[in-house]
Amino acid sequence: MTGLVAxxxxxxxxxxxxxxxxxxxxxxxxxxxxxxxxxxITGINTTIATLQTTSNNLxxxxxxxxxxxxxxxxxxxSLQAADQQLTTGISDLKQYxxxxxxxxxxxxxxxxxxxxxxxxxxxxxxALPAKIDAVSKALGEAKxxxxxxxxxxxxxxxxxxxQSMQQWVNEKLTGYCTIAHMxxxxxxxxxxxxxxxxxxxxxxxxxxxxxxxAKxxxxxxYQAAIKKAIEEEAGRIDGKVAQDIAAAQDALQxxxxxxxxxxxxxxxxxxxIESDIDALLKQVQSIVVxxxxxxxxxxxxxxxxxxxxxxMPVETAVALAExxxxxxxKEQGGMVYLNLKDVKSKGQTSQITDSIKNVYVExxxxxxxxxx
Numbered sequence: 001m002t003g004l005v006a007x008x009x010x011x012x013x014x015x016x017x018x019x020x021x022x023x024x025x026x027x028x029x030x031x032x033x034x035x036x037x038x039x040x041i042t043g044i045n046t047t048i049a050t051l052q053t054t055s056n057n058l059x060x061x062x063x064x065x066x067x068x069x070x071x072x073x074x075x076x077x078s079l080q081a082a083d084q085q086l087t088t089g090i091s092d093l094k095q096y097x098x099x100x101x102x103x104x105x106x107x108x109x110x111x112x113x114x115x116x117x118x119x120x121x122x123x124x125x126x127a128l129p130a131k132i133d134a135v136s137k138a139l140g141e142a143k144x145x146x147x148x149x150x151x152x153x154x155x156x157x158x159x160x161x162x163q164s165m166q167q168w169v170n171e172k173l174t175g176y177c178t179i180a181h182m183x184x185x186x187x188x189x190x191x192x193x194x195x196x197x198x199x200x201x202x203x204x205x206x207x208x209x210x211x212x213x214a215k216x217x218x219x220x221x222y223q224a225a226i227k228k229a230i231e232e233e234a235g236r237i238d239g240k241v242a243q244d245i246a247a248a249q250d251a252l253q254x255x256x257x258x259x260x261x262x263x264x265x266x267x268x269x270x271x272x273i274e275s276d277i278d279a280l281l282k283q284v285q286s287i288v289v290x291x292x293x294x295x296x297x298x299x300x301x302x303x304x305x306x307x308x309x310x311x312m313p314v315e316t317a318v319a320l321a322e323x324x325x326x327x328x329x330k331e332q333g334g335m336v337y338l339n340l341k342d343v344k345s346k347g348q349t350s351q352i353t354d355s356i357k358n359v360y361v362e363x364x365x366x367x368x369x370x371x372x
Contacts, residue, residue, distance in 0.1 A: 033170070034226055034235040037104050040114050040168055044097050047164040051090050054128070054157035058083045061150035065135070070142035075135045082131050085124045093117065108230045112223055114168050119176050119219065121165065126180035128158050130188045169226070170237060172245055175218045175252050182211055182256055189267065203266050207259045214255040221248035280323065283316040290365055304357070309366040317366040324359040 065071040104110035290308035311317035358369035
């Protein structure tokens with residue numbers, strides 16, 4: 001049955017994508033001039049269609065994950081939040097077109113406003129593939145064919161959305177998309193650093209500030225070029241205007257290269273931390289649950305519980321506990337999660353994912369205390 005559903009999804013998805021590709025291709029060909037107000041409206045409406053397809057597939061993906069015991073509440077909540085941002089972006093775009101752009105008469109002012117919409121939406125769209133990749137990596141072999149199909153569908157719809165967004169004003173103005181992808185990369189790196197080293201996380205924030213400054217400079221350059229093109233060149237992008245845009249793009253690339261150079265040692269340090277943790281986990285020879293009661297259950301006091309495990313060798317259990325306590329001392333311990341299963345509710349299995357409050361070794365047993 002799952003295979004049939006996956007085949008039907010692939011068929012319907014391919015038809016939708018082909019239609020969207022045709023719409024996006026129809027937008028291209030305006031490389032030599034600033035898009036007119038009507039062309040901007042057409043471009044944004046095309047993007048609304050691609051974004052809605054993205055949102056629909058993302059919602060279906062979340063539903064599929066809710067039926068996958070390997071997916072955590074944290075992962076699902078992250079994707080639901082991303083879809084909420086996307087839904088809000090779609091709504092804002094519709095309102096912008098209907099309430100502002102359709103009534104606009106000042107080409108320059110309208111184009112500046114469209115540029116601002118492009119700026120605000122780019123980060124939301126660019127962040128989606130990284131979120132999908134993180135969940136996909138965590139699921140590993142637990143991914144179903146349906147899950148894989150949804151991941152592919154989302155990524156292709158995102159790609160089409162970005163292609164159509166770059167046609168709103170002029171496809172030469174690619175800087176916001178470049179910055180958005182860099183932001184997504186930095187955010188992913190920041191999450192990884194937050195779970196391991198607060199010093200690294202601080203370095204990440206510095207680079208985000210640098211990228212924000214680069215965006216401010218890029219916006220000023222774009223607005224100056226657009227104003228000159230519309231008011232002095234009848235919207236054409238050639239000569240001095242084309243040179244100014246190229247210079248702005250080159251300056252942005254120089255700044256991004258500098259940011260990447262600053263991020264390189266942070267990535268190396270993070271890779272070393274992850275390697276050390278992996279090496280520690282590979283030392284674990286066995287893990288056995290030690291229940292509080294003979295029926296295999298654990299005592300719950302109020303909304304807290306402590307779960308016990310025999311981890312061999314004991315030295316590795318001690319090292320794991322010390323690693324968590326070191327992270328907790330840096331106020332990063334809350335990034336560790338435990339997946340539990342409640343198998344008593346109507347004979348069904350449901351997943352609970354809760355923040356760990358304490359990890360320690362007592363009388364040779366590895367203890368994890370958490371709130372439920």
